[in-house]
Amino acid sequence: MLVKLFNVYRVLAFVVGVLLAFCALVAAPLKYLTEEGSSLQQFGESASIMWLFHGWIFMVYVVVAFLLARRARWSVGFTLLMLVAGLVPLLIFWVEHRVTQKVRAENPELVEPSPA
Structure with missing residues (x-):
């Protein structure tokens, strides 16, 4: 069960991280910081729908x-860090790396042996 949860967690962390980074670093600035009515502003407006997808996937995450x-x-502290990571752009990638290190350190049987 731990292996399945871990694999699902990693995929969700990546998807949530990419969506949040895109929304916060691309869609929002284009929507609010470009000239009103410009093609970039319209793209930012259209791309803002990705916030909805981020929200739904974040709940599953x-x-x-x-x-x-x-x-x-x-x-509890590490758990809270994992949960909050999906709300701060780019933080989730670092947290996912720490989670991966922690899972592999605590469960050596999950680490694939290197080919000789």
């Missing part, structure tokens, strides 16, 4: 991250 943290018996 929160559930999976919580289940993974509870199954692995991680601290």
